[in-house]
Amino acid sequence: MINFYLKSIKNQPKVHGSVCVIGLGYIGLPTAALLANRGYNVIGVDVNKKVVDIINSGNIHIKESGLDTFVRAAVESGRLKAYTEPKEADVFIIAVPTPFHENGYDIPTPNIDYVISATKSIAKYIKEGNIVILESTSPVGTTEKVAEILAQERPELFKTVNSEGKKNANHQSLIYIAHCPERVLPGKIMNELVENDRIVGGIDKISSQKAASFYKTFVSGEVLITNSKTAELCKLVENSFRDVNIAFANELSMICDKYGIDVWELRELANRHPRVNILYPGVGVGGHCIAVDPWFIVADAKKEAKLIKTAREVNNYKTEWVIEKIKNEALKFELKNKRKPIIACMGLAFKPDIDDLRESPALYITRALKQDNLNILAVEPNICEYEEFEIIDYTTAIETADIIVFLVAHKEFKSLITNHQSLLTNKQILDFCGVTKLS
Secondary structure, three states: HHHHOOOOOOOOOOOOOOOEEEOOOOHHHHHHHHHHHHOOEEEEEEHHHHHHHHHHOOOOOEEEEEOOHHHHHHHHHOOEEEEEOOOOOOEEEEEEOOOOOOOOOOOOOOOOOOHHHHHHHHHHHOOOOOOEOOOOOOOOOHHHHHHHHHHOOOHHHHEEEEEOOOEEEEEEEEOOEEEEOOOOOOHHHHHHHHHHOOEEOOOOOHHHHHHHHHHOOOOOOOOEEEEEHHHHHHHHHHHHHHHHHHHHHHHHHHHHHHOOHHHHHHHHHOOOOOOOOOOOOOOOOOOOOOOHHHHHHHOOOOOEEEEEHHHHHHHHEEEEEEEEHHHHHHHHHHHHHHHEEEEEOOOOOOOOOOOOOOOHHHHHHHHHHHHHOOEEEOOOOOOOOOOOOOOOOOHHHHHOOEEEEEEEOOOHHHHHHHHHHHOOOEEEEEEOOOOOOHH
16 A cells, blocks of 8 residues: 555656755654655754664664655655755754653643754754744744744844834744644554645745645645644644543543443443444553643643643543552452462553554553562563563463553454454453453
Protein backbone atom coordinates (compact mmCIF):
# COMPACT_ATOMS: atom_id res chain seq x y z
CA MET A 1 0.00 0.00 0.00
CA ILE A 2 2.76 2.46 0.94
CA ASN A 3 4.80 1.68 -2.18
CA PHE A 4 1.71 2.22 -4.34
CA TYR A 5 0.96 5.47 -2.50
CA LEU A 6 4.55 6.66 -2.94
CA LYS A 7 4.43 5.81 -6.63
CA SER A 8 1.21 7.79 -7.06
CA ILE A 9 2.87 10.85 -5.49
CA LYS A 10 5.85 10.54 -7.81
CA ASN A 11 3.49 10.38 -10.81
CA GLN A 12 1.88 13.70 -9.86
CA PRO A 13 3.22 16.95 -11.36
CA LYS A 14 6.22 18.03 -9.33
CA VAL A 15 6.16 21.20 -7.30
CA HIS A 16 9.13 23.50 -6.99
CA GLY A 17 10.71 25.37 -4.12
CA SER A 18 12.54 24.67 -0.92
CA VAL A 19 11.31 23.87 2.57
CA CYS A 20 13.28 23.95 5.82
CA VAL A 21 11.79 21.67 8.48
CA ILE A 22 12.97 22.34 12.04
CA GLY A 23 12.68 19.21 14.18
CA LEU A 24 12.90 15.71 12.70
CA GLY A 25 10.76 13.76 15.14
CA TYR A 26 7.41 12.01 14.81
CA ILE A 27 5.91 14.87 12.77
CA GLY A 28 8.88 16.70 11.29
CA LEU A 29 10.53 13.71 9.63
CA PRO A 30 7.37 12.31 7.97
CA THR A 31 6.52 15.81 6.76
CA ALA A 32 10.02 16.37 5.38
CA ALA A 33 10.04 13.00 3.61
CA LEU A 34 6.59 13.55 2.13
CA LEU A 35 7.47 17.02 0.82
CA ALA A 36 10.72 15.75 -0.71
CA ASN A 37 8.88 12.99 -2.54
CA ARG A 38 6.35 15.57 -3.73
CA GLY A 39 9.20 17.48 -5.40
CA TYR A 40 10.34 20.08 -2.89
CA ASN A 41 14.00 20.43 -1.97
CA VAL A 42 13.88 19.83 1.77
CA ILE A 43 16.38 20.89 4.41
CA GLY A 44 15.75 18.84 7.55
CA VAL A 45 17.15 20.29 10.77
CA ASP A 46 17.66 18.60 14.11
CA VAL A 47 19.95 19.45 17.03
CA ASN A 48 20.78 15.77 17.48
CA LYS A 49 23.75 14.96 15.24
CA LYS A 50 23.05 11.23 15.51
CA VAL A 51 19.54 11.74 14.13
CA VAL A 52 20.95 13.83 11.28
CA ASP A 53 23.47 11.12 10.36
CA ILE A 54 20.85 8.36 10.47
CA ILE A 55 18.54 10.27 8.12
CA ASN A 56 21.33 11.19 5.70
CA SER A 57 22.15 7.49 5.44
CA GLY A 58 18.57 6.88 4.26
CA ASN A 59 17.44 5.31 7.51
CA ILE A 60 15.03 6.33 10.28
CA HIS A 61 15.29 6.65 14.07
CA ILE A 62 11.57 6.25 14.83
CA LYS A 63 9.07 3.55 13.98
CA GLU A 64 6.20 4.56 11.72
CA SER A 65 4.50 2.51 9.04
CA GLY A 66 5.91 3.31 5.59
CA LEU A 67 8.22 6.07 6.82
CA ASP A 68 11.37 4.10 6.00
CA THR A 69 10.30 3.84 2.35
CA PHE A 70 9.54 7.55 2.09
CA VAL A 71 12.80 8.62 3.74
CA ARG A 72 14.95 6.26 1.70
CA ALA A 73 13.35 7.48 -1.55
CA ALA A 74 13.69 11.13 -0.50
CA VAL A 75 17.36 10.82 0.45
CA GLU A 76 18.27 8.78 -2.63
CA SER A 77 16.62 11.41 -4.85
CA GLY A 78 18.82 14.08 -3.28
CA ARG A 79 15.80 16.18 -2.31
CA LEU A 80 16.08 15.52 1.45
CA LYS A 81 19.24 16.44 3.31
CA ALA A 82 19.56 16.78 7.08
CA TYR A 83 21.68 19.29 8.98
CA THR A 84 22.15 20.54 12.52
CA GLU A 85 21.64 24.18 11.44
CA PRO A 86 18.94 25.79 9.26
CA LYS A 87 19.55 27.10 5.75
CA GLU A 88 17.71 29.51 3.46
CA ALA A 89 14.41 28.26 2.06
CA ASP A 90 11.07 29.47 0.71
CA VAL A 91 9.04 27.86 3.50
CA PHE A 92 10.06 27.22 7.11
CA ILE A 93 8.15 24.66 9.18
CA ILE A 94 8.68 24.50 12.93
CA ALA A 95 7.85 21.02 14.26
CA VAL A 96 9.58 20.86 17.63
CA PRO A 97 8.31 19.47 20.96
CA THR A 98 6.17 21.55 23.32
CA PRO A 99 6.50 19.81 26.71
CA PHE A 100 5.69 21.06 30.20
CA HIS A 101 7.79 23.08 32.59
CA GLU A 102 8.94 20.93 35.50
CA ASN A 103 7.44 23.23 38.12
CA GLY A 104 5.67 20.74 40.38
CA TYR A 105 2.33 22.56 40.12
CA ASP A 106 -1.02 20.76 40.06
CA ILE A 107 -1.65 22.24 36.61
CA PRO A 108 1.32 21.70 34.27
CA THR A 109 2.53 24.84 32.52
CA PRO A 110 3.26 24.62 28.77
CA ASN A 111 6.88 25.03 27.78
CA ILE A 112 7.41 26.73 24.41
CA ASP A 113 11.16 27.14 24.85
CA TYR A 114 11.87 24.85 21.89
CA VAL A 115 9.56 26.89 19.68
CA ILE A 116 11.29 30.10 20.74
CA SER A 117 14.72 28.58 20.14
CA ALA A 118 13.69 27.25 16.71
CA THR A 119 12.26 30.64 15.76
CA LYS A 120 15.48 32.43 16.70
CA SER A 121 17.53 29.82 14.82
CA ILE A 122 15.78 30.55 11.50
CA ALA A 123 15.60 34.33 11.89
CA LYS A 124 18.82 35.15 10.03
CA TYR A 125 17.90 32.88 7.10
CA ILE A 126 14.47 34.37 6.41
CA LYS A 127 13.93 36.77 3.53
CA GLU A 128 11.01 38.79 2.22
CA GLY A 129 8.20 36.64 0.85
CA ASN A 130 9.03 33.56 2.94
CA ILE A 131 6.35 31.55 4.72
CA VAL A 132 6.91 30.54 8.35
CA ILE A 133 4.59 27.83 9.67
CA LEU A 134 4.32 26.62 13.24
CA GLU A 135 3.10 23.00 13.28
CA SER A 136 3.99 22.29 16.92
CA THR A 137 0.91 21.95 19.11
CA SER A 138 0.97 25.18 21.10
CA PRO A 139 -0.91 27.31 23.63
CA VAL A 140 -3.16 30.00 22.20
CA GLY A 141 -1.06 33.00 21.20
CA THR A 142 2.16 31.14 20.39
CA THR A 143 2.06 31.94 16.66
CA GLU A 144 1.83 35.63 17.51
CA LYS A 145 4.82 35.09 19.82
CA VAL A 146 6.75 33.66 16.86
CA ALA A 147 5.90 36.80 14.89
CA GLU A 148 7.07 39.01 17.78
CA ILE A 149 10.41 37.21 17.99
CA LEU A 150 10.99 37.47 14.25
CA ALA A 151 10.09 41.17 14.38
CA GLN A 152 12.69 41.67 17.10
CA GLU A 153 15.35 39.65 15.27
CA ARG A 154 14.58 40.98 11.77
CA PRO A 155 12.81 44.36 12.13
CA GLU A 156 13.45 45.20 8.46
CA LEU A 157 10.91 42.51 7.52
CA PHE A 158 8.17 44.24 9.50
CA LYS A 159 7.36 47.69 8.14
CA THR A 160 5.37 50.25 10.11
CA VAL A 161 2.16 51.64 8.60
CA ASN A 162 0.63 54.67 10.31
CA SER A 163 -3.14 54.54 10.46
CA GLU A 164 -4.81 57.79 9.36
CA GLY A 165 -5.97 59.84 12.33
CA LYS A 166 -4.45 57.46 14.87
CA LYS A 167 -1.41 57.87 17.02
CA ASN A 168 -0.55 54.17 17.15
CA ALA A 169 1.06 52.44 14.22
CA ASN A 170 0.29 49.05 12.68
CA HIS A 171 3.10 46.63 11.89
CA GLN A 172 2.82 44.90 8.53
CA SER A 173 4.92 41.80 7.95
CA LEU A 174 6.84 41.22 4.74
CA ILE A 175 6.85 37.52 5.54
CA TYR A 176 3.86 35.24 6.07
CA ILE A 177 3.41 33.57 9.45
CA ALA A 178 0.79 30.93 10.24
CA HIS A 179 -0.12 27.97 12.40
CA CYS A 180 -1.16 24.63 10.94
CA PRO A 181 -1.41 21.95 13.65
CA GLU A 182 -0.72 18.35 12.75
CA ARG A 183 -3.71 16.06 13.35
CA VAL A 184 -2.42 12.60 12.45
CA LEU A 185 -2.73 9.17 14.05
CA PRO A 186 0.54 7.40 14.92
CA GLY A 187 0.80 4.31 12.75
CA LYS A 188 -1.02 6.05 9.88
CA ILE A 189 0.93 9.29 9.66
CA MET A 190 2.12 9.00 6.06
CA ASN A 191 -1.41 8.60 4.73
CA GLU A 192 -3.08 11.07 7.07
CA LEU A 193 -0.57 13.85 6.36
CA VAL A 194 -2.06 13.91 2.87
CA GLU A 195 -5.64 12.75 3.35
CA ASN A 196 -6.75 14.62 6.48
CA ASP A 197 -8.29 18.09 6.36
CA ARG A 198 -5.91 20.79 7.60
CA ILE A 199 -6.63 23.94 9.61
CA VAL A 200 -4.49 26.94 8.63
CA GLY A 201 -4.53 30.15 10.65
CA GLY A 202 -2.30 33.11 9.90
CA ILE A 203 -1.44 36.22 11.88
CA ASP A 204 -3.27 38.08 9.10
CA LYS A 205 -5.42 37.13 6.10
CA ILE A 206 -2.61 37.13 3.56
CA SER A 207 -0.54 34.82 5.79
CA SER A 208 -3.47 32.40 6.03
CA GLN A 209 -3.89 32.41 2.25
CA LYS A 210 -0.17 31.95 1.50
CA ALA A 211 0.19 29.07 3.98
CA ALA A 212 -3.00 27.44 2.73
CA SER A 213 -1.73 27.58 -0.86
CA PHE A 214 1.41 25.76 0.25
CA TYR A 215 -0.55 22.95 1.94
CA LYS A 216 -2.77 22.54 -1.10
CA THR A 217 0.29 21.41 -3.07
CA PHE A 218 0.43 18.12 -1.14
CA VAL A 219 -2.79 17.75 0.89
CA SER A 220 -5.76 16.02 -0.75
CA GLY A 221 -8.05 16.78 2.18
CA GLU A 222 -9.71 20.16 2.50
CA VAL A 223 -7.54 23.07 3.66
CA LEU A 224 -9.64 25.28 5.93
CA ILE A 225 -8.65 28.88 6.64
CA THR A 226 -9.03 30.73 9.94
CA ASN A 227 -6.86 32.92 12.18
CA SER A 228 -3.89 31.73 14.21
CA LYS A 229 -5.57 31.71 17.63
CA THR A 230 -8.52 29.70 16.39
CA ALA A 231 -6.19 27.21 14.69
CA GLU A 232 -4.19 26.82 17.90
CA LEU A 233 -7.27 26.26 20.04
CA CYS A 234 -8.83 23.94 17.46
CA LYS A 235 -6.03 21.40 17.89
CA LEU A 236 -6.23 21.62 21.68
CA VAL A 237 -10.02 21.22 21.60
CA GLU A 238 -9.88 18.17 19.33
CA ASN A 239 -7.67 16.30 21.77
CA SER A 240 -9.54 17.57 24.82
CA PHE A 241 -12.76 16.19 23.33
CA ARG A 242 -11.10 12.80 23.02
CA ASP A 243 -9.72 13.03 26.55
CA VAL A 244 -13.14 13.78 28.03
CA ASN A 245 -14.72 10.82 26.24
CA ILE A 246 -11.93 8.46 27.26
CA ALA A 247 -12.29 9.68 30.83
CA PHE A 248 -15.94 8.62 30.79
CA ALA A 249 -14.96 5.12 29.64
CA ASN A 250 -12.18 4.87 32.23
CA GLU A 251 -14.42 6.10 35.04
CA LEU A 252 -17.08 3.62 33.94
CA SER A 253 -14.55 0.77 34.12
CA MET A 254 -13.80 1.60 37.75
CA ILE A 255 -17.50 1.80 38.59
CA CYS A 256 -18.06 -1.60 36.97
CA ASP A 257 -15.19 -3.06 38.98
CA LYS A 258 -16.86 -1.81 42.17
CA TYR A 259 -20.07 -3.68 41.31
CA GLY A 260 -18.43 -6.77 39.80
CA ILE A 261 -19.77 -5.97 36.34
CA ASP A 262 -17.95 -6.75 33.08
CA VAL A 263 -17.32 -3.28 31.60
CA TRP A 264 -16.82 -4.73 28.12
CA GLU A 265 -20.24 -6.38 28.12
CA LEU A 266 -21.82 -3.24 29.57
CA ARG A 267 -20.18 -1.07 26.94
CA GLU A 268 -21.40 -3.32 24.12
CA LEU A 269 -24.95 -3.27 25.45
CA ALA A 270 -25.03 0.48 26.05
CA ASN A 271 -23.67 1.18 22.58
CA ARG A 272 -26.68 -0.56 21.06
CA HIS A 273 -28.48 2.71 21.80
CA PRO A 274 -28.47 4.65 18.51
CA ARG A 275 -26.99 7.79 20.07
CA VAL A 276 -24.46 6.24 22.49
CA ASN A 277 -20.86 5.47 21.59
CA ILE A 278 -18.76 4.73 24.68
CA LEU A 279 -15.06 4.40 23.89
CA TYR A 280 -12.78 1.59 25.06
CA PRO A 281 -11.39 1.96 28.59
CA GLY A 282 -7.68 1.46 29.19
CA VAL A 283 -4.92 2.11 31.69
CA GLY A 284 -4.96 5.88 31.21
CA VAL A 285 -4.10 8.18 28.33
CA GLY A 286 -0.70 8.64 26.71
CA GLY A 287 1.03 10.17 23.75
CA HIS A 288 2.14 13.72 23.17
CA CYS A 289 -1.35 14.90 22.18
CA ILE A 290 -4.35 13.70 24.18
CA ALA A 291 -2.43 13.41 27.46
CA VAL A 292 -0.84 16.83 27.02
CA ASP A 293 -2.99 19.25 25.01
CA PRO A 294 -5.87 19.63 27.49
CA TRP A 295 -3.44 21.08 30.04
CA PHE A 296 -2.56 23.83 27.52
CA ILE A 297 -6.17 25.01 27.81
CA VAL A 298 -6.49 24.48 31.56
CA ALA A 299 -3.25 26.31 32.34
CA ASP A 300 -4.56 29.53 30.77
CA ALA A 301 -8.29 29.12 31.48
CA LYS A 302 -8.34 27.68 34.99
CA LYS A 303 -11.78 28.99 35.94
CA GLU A 304 -13.47 28.09 32.68
CA ALA A 305 -11.99 24.66 31.82
CA LYS A 306 -13.48 22.69 34.72
CA LEU A 307 -14.68 19.64 32.76
CA ILE A 308 -11.45 19.43 30.77
CA LYS A 309 -9.42 19.53 33.99
CA THR A 310 -11.57 16.85 35.63
CA ALA A 311 -11.18 14.54 32.62
CA ARG A 312 -7.39 14.86 32.84
CA GLU A 313 -7.53 14.01 36.53
CA VAL A 314 -9.78 10.98 35.92
CA ASN A 315 -7.47 9.58 33.25
CA ASN A 316 -4.39 10.12 35.40
CA TYR A 317 -6.14 8.51 38.37
CA LYS A 318 -7.04 5.46 36.27
CA THR A 319 -3.32 4.77 35.87
CA GLU A 320 -2.77 4.90 39.64
CA TRP A 321 -5.85 2.71 40.15
CA VAL A 322 -4.37 0.06 37.83
CA ILE A 323 -1.10 0.09 39.77
CA GLU A 324 -2.95 -0.54 43.03
CA LYS A 325 -4.98 -3.37 41.47
CA ILE A 326 -1.80 -5.11 40.31
CA LYS A 327 -0.06 -4.63 43.66
CA ASN A 328 -3.05 -6.04 45.51
CA GLU A 329 -3.08 -9.14 43.32
CA ALA A 330 0.68 -9.53 43.80
CA LEU A 331 0.23 -9.38 47.57
CA LYS A 332 -2.51 -12.01 47.47
CA PHE A 333 -0.24 -14.26 45.44
CA GLU A 334 2.65 -13.75 47.86
CA LEU A 335 0.52 -14.55 50.91
CA LYS A 336 -0.79 -17.71 49.28
CA ASN A 337 2.44 -19.00 47.72
CA LYS A 338 5.04 -17.63 50.17
CA ARG A 339 6.99 -15.91 47.40
CA LYS A 340 6.69 -12.83 45.23
CA PRO A 341 5.06 -13.43 41.85
CA ILE A 342 6.70 -12.82 38.50
CA ILE A 343 4.57 -10.24 36.69
CA ALA A 344 4.57 -9.88 32.90
CA CYS A 345 3.71 -6.30 31.92
CA MET A 346 2.36 -6.74 28.42
CA GLY A 347 3.00 -3.53 26.50
CA LEU A 348 4.93 -0.33 27.16
CA ALA A 349 3.80 1.92 24.29
CA PHE A 350 1.03 4.46 24.78
CA LYS A 351 -1.27 2.76 22.25
CA PRO A 352 -1.45 -0.48 20.24
CA ASP A 353 0.99 -1.44 17.50
CA ILE A 354 3.45 1.47 17.74
CA ASP A 355 6.79 2.03 19.49
CA ASP A 356 5.97 5.48 20.87
CA LEU A 357 6.55 5.69 24.64
CA ARG A 358 5.76 9.39 25.09
CA GLU A 359 3.58 9.94 28.17
CA SER A 360 2.76 6.22 28.11
CA PRO A 361 0.68 5.08 31.11
CA ALA A 362 1.79 1.49 30.47
CA LEU A 363 5.42 2.51 30.83
CA TYR A 364 4.56 4.51 33.95
CA ILE A 365 2.84 1.48 35.47
CA THR A 366 5.73 -0.87 34.70
CA ARG A 367 8.22 1.61 36.11
CA ALA A 368 6.15 2.06 39.30
CA LEU A 369 5.90 -1.69 39.87
CA LYS A 370 9.65 -2.08 39.42
CA GLN A 371 10.32 0.75 41.85
CA ASP A 372 8.10 -1.07 44.35
CA ASN A 373 10.53 -4.03 44.11
CA LEU A 374 8.13 -6.35 42.31
CA ASN A 375 9.49 -8.96 39.88
CA ILE A 376 8.72 -7.45 36.49
CA LEU A 377 9.06 -8.78 32.95
CA ALA A 378 8.76 -5.89 30.49
CA VAL A 379 7.19 -6.88 27.17
CA GLU A 380 6.98 -4.58 24.15
CA PRO A 381 6.97 -6.30 20.73
CA ASN A 382 7.57 -2.99 18.92
CA ILE A 383 10.86 -2.23 20.72
CA CYS A 384 14.08 -4.24 20.66
CA GLU A 385 15.71 -2.66 23.70
CA TYR A 386 15.11 -0.03 26.34
CA GLU A 387 17.50 1.44 28.87
CA GLU A 388 15.33 0.89 31.97
CA PHE A 389 14.21 -2.67 31.32
CA GLU A 390 15.31 -5.79 29.57
CA ILE A 391 12.70 -6.30 26.86
CA ILE A 392 11.40 -9.87 27.01
CA ASP A 393 9.78 -11.82 24.16
CA TYR A 394 6.07 -12.08 24.89
CA THR A 395 5.88 -15.87 24.62
CA THR A 396 8.84 -16.27 26.97
CA ALA A 397 7.30 -13.82 29.40
CA ILE A 398 4.00 -15.66 29.48
CA GLU A 399 5.68 -19.01 30.03
CA THR A 400 7.72 -17.55 32.90
CA ALA A 401 5.25 -15.24 34.64
CA ASP A 402 2.72 -16.02 37.34
CA ILE A 403 0.57 -12.97 36.65
CA ILE A 404 -0.08 -11.71 33.10
CA VAL A 405 -1.03 -8.03 33.00
CA PHE A 406 -2.31 -6.78 29.64
CA LEU A 407 -1.66 -3.04 29.47
CA VAL A 408 -1.71 -2.42 25.70
CA ALA A 409 -3.82 -4.26 23.12
CA HIS A 410 -1.02 -5.02 20.65
CA LYS A 411 -1.92 -7.30 17.73
CA GLU A 412 0.60 -9.90 18.95
CA PHE A 413 -1.28 -10.21 22.23
CA LYS A 414 -4.64 -10.54 20.47
CA SER A 415 -3.16 -13.27 18.28
CA LEU A 416 -1.88 -15.00 21.39
CA ILE A 417 -5.35 -15.12 22.88
CA THR A 418 -6.86 -16.36 19.62
CA ASN A 419 -4.26 -18.93 18.57
CA HIS A 420 -2.30 -19.91 21.68
CA GLN A 421 -4.81 -19.91 24.50
CA SER A 422 -3.11 -22.93 26.07
CA LEU A 423 -0.10 -20.78 27.03
CA LEU A 424 -2.33 -18.91 29.46
CA THR A 425 -3.52 -22.01 31.29
CA ASN A 426 -3.01 -21.74 35.04
CA LYS A 427 -1.91 -18.13 34.70
CA GLN A 428 -3.59 -15.29 36.54
CA ILE A 429 -4.66 -12.68 34.00
CA LEU A 430 -5.37 -9.02 34.61
CA ASP A 431 -6.75 -7.50 31.41
CA PHE A 432 -6.99 -3.70 31.53
CA CYS A 433 -7.22 -3.09 27.78
CA GLY A 434 -9.70 -5.70 26.56
CA VAL A 435 -7.24 -8.08 24.87
CA THR A 436 -9.14 -11.13 26.09
CA LYS A 437 -12.47 -9.54 25.14
CA LEU A 438 -11.70 -8.07 21.73
CA SER A 439 -9.55 -10.84 20.20
